[in-house]
Amino acid sequence: MLHEITFTVNDEPVTLAVKSHHTLLRVLREQLGLTGTKIGCENGECGACTILMDGEPVNGCMVLAVEADGHKIETVENLNKSGELHPLQKAFVEKNAIQCGFCTPGMLMMAKGYLARNPHPTEDEVRQAIVGNLCRCTGYIRIVDAILDAAKEVA
Amino acid sequence: MANDCTTVGKSVPRIDAAEKVTGAVQYVDDLQFGPSLLWGKLLHSPHAHALIKSINASRALALPGVKAVVSGKDTPKPIGLYLKDRTIFPVDRVRFVGEPVAGVVATSEEIAEQALSLIEVKYELLPAVYDPYEAAQPGAPLLHPDLGKYEVVNFIFPEPGTNISEHFKLRKGNVEAAWPQCSAIIEDIYSLPQIQHVPIEPHVAVARWDKDGQVTLWAASQSPFAQRDLIAQSLDIPHGNLRVIAPYVGGGFGGKAGISIEANVVVMARAVKGTPVKVRMTREEEFLNTNVRQSLFGRYKIGVDKEGNLLAMEVAYYFGGGGYNEYGTNIARAAGYSCTGPYDCSNVKGDSHCVYTNTQIGSAMRGFGMPEIHWGLEQIMDRLADQIGMDRVEFRKRNCVRTGDTIVTGMKMPNIDLVKCIDLVARGIGWGKKEAATGLNKCRGKGIAIMWKAPAMPPNPGSSAIIRFNEDATANVFVGGQEIGQGSFTVMAQIAAETLGIPYESIRMTVNPVDTRYSPYEWQTVASRLTWSMGNAVKAAAEDARFKILDTVAKYWKEDIKDLDIKDGVVVSYKSEREQPLKKMVVYGLPNENFEGWQGGPIVGSGKFMPTYVTNLDAETGQGTRAVVHYTVGAQAVDLEVDTETGVIEVLKIVSAYDVGKAINPDLVLTQIEGGAVHGMSSAFEGYIYNDKGLMINHSLVDYKIATSMDAPRKIQGEIVESAVEDGPFGARGVGEHVMVQTAPAMANALADALGIRINRLPLSAEKVYLAMLEKGIVK
Numbered sequence: 060m061l062h063e064i065t066f067t068v069n070d071e072p073v074t075l076a077v078k079s080h081h082t083l084l085r086v087l088r089e090q091l092g093l094t095g096t097k098i099g100c101e102n103g104e105c106g107a108c109t110i111l112m113d114g115e116p117v118n119g120c121m122v123l124a125v126e127a128d129g130h131k132i133e134t135v136e137n138l139n140k141s142g143e144l145h146p147l148q149k150a151f152v153e154k155n156a157i158q159c160g161f162c163t164p165g166m167l168m169m170a171k172g173y174l175a176r177n178p179h180p181t182e183d184e185v186r187q188a189i190v191g192n193l194c195r196c197t198g199y200i201r202i203v204d205a206i207l208d209a210a211k212e213v214a
Numbered sequence: 215m216a217n218d219c220t221t222v223g224k225s226v227p228r229i230d231a232a233e234k235v236t237g238a239v240q241y242v243d244d245l246q247f248g249p250s251l252l253w254g255k256l257l258h259s260p261h262a263h264a265l266i267k268s269i270n271a272s273r274a275l276a277l278p279g280v281k282a283v284v285s286g287k288d289t290p291k292p293i294g295l296y297l298k299d300r301t302i303f304p305v306d307r308v309r310f311v312g313e314p315v316a317g318v319v320a321t322s323e324e325i326a327e328q329a330l331s332l333i334e335v336k337y338e339l340l341p342a343v344y345d346p347y348e349a350a351q352p353g354a355p356l357l358h359p360d361l362g363k364y365e366v367v368n369f370i371f372p373e374p375g376t377n378i379s380e381h382f383k384l385r386k387g388n389v390e391a392a393w394p395q396c397s398a399i400i401e402d403i404y405s406l407p408q409i410q411h412v413p414i415e416p417h418v419a420v421a422r423w424d425k426d427g428q429v430t431l432w433a434a435s436q437s438p439f440a441q442r443d444l445i446a447q448s449l450d451i452p453h454g455n456l457r458v459i460a461p462y463v464g465g466g467f468g469g470k471a472g473i474s475i476e477a478n479v480v481v482m483a484r485a486v487k488g489t490p491v492k493v494r495m496t497r498e499e500e501f502l503n504t505n506v507r508q509s510l511f512g513r514y515k516i517g518v519d520k521e522g523n524l525l526a527m528e529v530a531y532y533f534g535g536g537g538y539n540e541y542g543t544n545i546a547r548a549a550g551y552s553c554t555g556p557y558d559c560s561n562v563k564g565d566s567h568c569v570y571t572n573t574q575i576g577s578a579m580r581g582f583g584m585p586e587i588h589w590g591l592e593q594i595m596d597r598l599a600d601q602i603g604m605d606r607v608e609f610r611k612r613n614c615v616r617t618g619d620t621i622v623t624g625m626k627m628p629n630i631d632l633v634k635c636i637d638l639v640a641r642g643i644g645w646g647k648k649e650a651a652t653g654l655n656k657c658r659g660k661g662i663a664i665m666w667k668a669p670a671m672p673p674n675p676g677s678s679a680i681i682r683f684n685e686d687a688t689a690n691v692f693v694g695g696q697e698i699g700q701g702s703f704t705v706m707a708q709i710a711a712e713t714l715g716i717p718y719e720s721i722r723m724t725v726n727p728v729d730t731r732y733s734p735y736e737w738q739t740v741a742s743r744l745t746w747s748m749g750n751a752v753k754a755a756a757e758d759a760r761f762k763i764l765d766t767v768a769k770y771w772k773e774d775i776k777d778l779d780i781k782d783g784v785v786v787s788y789k790s791e792r793e794q795p796l797k798k799m800v801v802y803g804l805p806n807e808n809f810e811g812w813q814g815g816p817i818v819g820s821g822k823f824m825p826t827y828v829t830n831l832d833a834e835t836g837q838g839t840r841a842v843v844h845y846t847v848g849a850q851a852v853d854l855e856v857d858t859e860t861g862v863i864e865v866l867k868i869v870s871a872y873d874v875g876k877a878i879n880p881d882l883v884l885t886q887i888e889g890g891a892v893h894g895m896s897s898a899f900e901g902y903i904y905n906d907k908g909l910m911i912n913h914s915l916v917d918y919k920i921a922t923s924m925d926a927p928r929k930i931q932g933e934i935v936e937s938a939v940e941d942g943p944f945g946a947r948g949v950g951e952h953v954m955v956q957t958a959p960a961m962a963n964a965l966a967d968a969l970g971i972r973i974n975r976l977p978l979s980a981e982k983v984y985l986a987m988l989e990k991g992i993v994k
Contacts, residue, residue: 094243095236097415097464098243098494099415100496100915139236151231152232157228158699162414189923193412193922195411196699198926199926
């Protein structure tokens, strides 16, 4: 069954017909072509599809598209919309906090949502904040460093 | 040379960083194929070992939206890298729970999924065997009765009539004569279960079989060229008609090496010619169906004299290779010729077996046999040092391999400095200093482990590269190796820039995606071989382009080419002090005096590298002139704490040192060291758990946990040692896999230091640690 939903994606209003059982992750990727958000497990276990819903980080695979009706969604594609890299993106580049890059969009969105709530986190708080975002390459240390560095910039 | 480098040896920024942080990078799943795309799903075997009596797909085919069902009858011809022991879909027998038996193609993933339940497969159950040691015994259920008929490369030795797909024998000196001279001998068994690579990107493949016979495969792949070769052979496609396109890989670790679902998807596409078919593995399928690291049953007997000199080593390895060992045979071989670990020992008897078991296919994973064998070796070295009352670090320094040693296969050890690695990690961890525990009910300890690993591959895997200049003196570098996160494109750009004499910023890596139609040949992105092998090819291509540029300018200036050089994008003459920028001339050439003709033209350089010096080893003794190209060695030290109320281990600090020959990009080496240390730590807590029917039951990221940001140690210190290797670009050799090889045994040694308990079988779960503490009377 199709439902019409109206929501904001990266500051643009969007109206779409979506299937009842489709997740927001699928709709973003398959109907809107926003492939920066990744499919890692579709079970809420890896965090690769982390996006912001009204500023709060959520797993796109755990939200049905119909639930996004009336809400404000932000994906990784929005971070450098101005043409400039976001301080988090810059910090990830500078710290070499990227390897294969597959967890990176989710990490960035989780960090953005978290820093909005806690602009001056400790290292332990950052580690806690990204505990649901799995990375198999980096060992996390540089990701945590990058987020702490970006926090100084953002605050 | 090294001191003059402008780009090599510098920690330049990753060349792929910007596109990865913006979400612009496209992985296979991000490629768009339009509304005509069909979806495929694989039907998995519910049985560990059974004969397929019949497959009836008529009800599935009747479901609206289903376009095709394919199975073993469509894929009679064998496939395999070293041993052709499988077909793309099984013809008459399944050999593990999760093996794909049939593939459905439909208009949506949901319909394909629904159709799976409508396929009727009749099985006749056979007895199954899961443990590699049991499977190697006479009388065990045979998985491959036709083993003797399979095509096999000349350096793998299957034993027909058994489940042994490879038996590597190493015989050096006389162990029997040496035992009586030993003051301490330890005999024990160390083992480990299968683990998974768990890349965050699942396996995805899309294939299209055009009506004119052109076939295209898009795959998340470390091995586009090897896949082309294997699939072309098995499906009788001319190599030139099969195009494999492989964009950036979202984590490989060996799991996307060789072949897994890709051939199945090509067969599915053949059934619906002209339309692309996509298969995306779910996380559950990743665990049940894709390749794993092999299990190992290892029996060790090692002896030393009273001064602490290693006198004899006898090891027998039984790798649980799973249902098909086409790739895994070479893991057992690598473990065979490196069976001693990084030690110098005159008397060695080694037997390394790859054994068919009714479990997931054991294939390449970061370390390729080395983490498995070092798990036992490095614990026994600790125990031997303890028995003769020698410091564990001193013991390793006394016995470890050194440059020029005649190692276990009879080969001379190329340039390395393992002693320096050991010293660096011992200093970094504060060896010999007891640290205070961080709380009540906590016990703290330190452990060390050392390792070696050679690139494990056929003797002659090739690399090639092409460099092409643009008008503005930027250069496009074409290679066929993959960027799987390790930083290979960045390192290739550095090697090219350095050799050409142009800035790093002027290099455009023209690789993504690797495309077998356009990219130069590269065997596979495995074996930590790209920096070394592809690096050599890029260097050769750059030297070729550089020669062509200098030759043009030398003729233009009427000077000797020997007096010319390229510095920062400008040809300079040390003799006449003239200068000629590369801009324009690298495309348009240069005019003769008074424009009477021209010199040069568009500059294209090409280069290749293939090791030509590796020799086969004697089938009965494993002896030969040169078993491998070289070894990378390293040491790791761990500081950890155990919670005696729960048995939970927390790793506080890891110090790692590796001899990389030459760090082309030191910070990228450190990122490998850090990520590898956490991967190694994580692997010590991971393991497949099976029920009694051979079903892996912890097939989710909740039940199969990998390290999170909370688990990773707070401190990881990386140390780089540089003893240039003669056959590497600027002296460099690989390090990508080595960084996780000895973490688990270093942790086990630290656990022993903390509590005096030894765990012989991975994982180091809290439960096992707690039970060991109970047994030892540490807790009640």
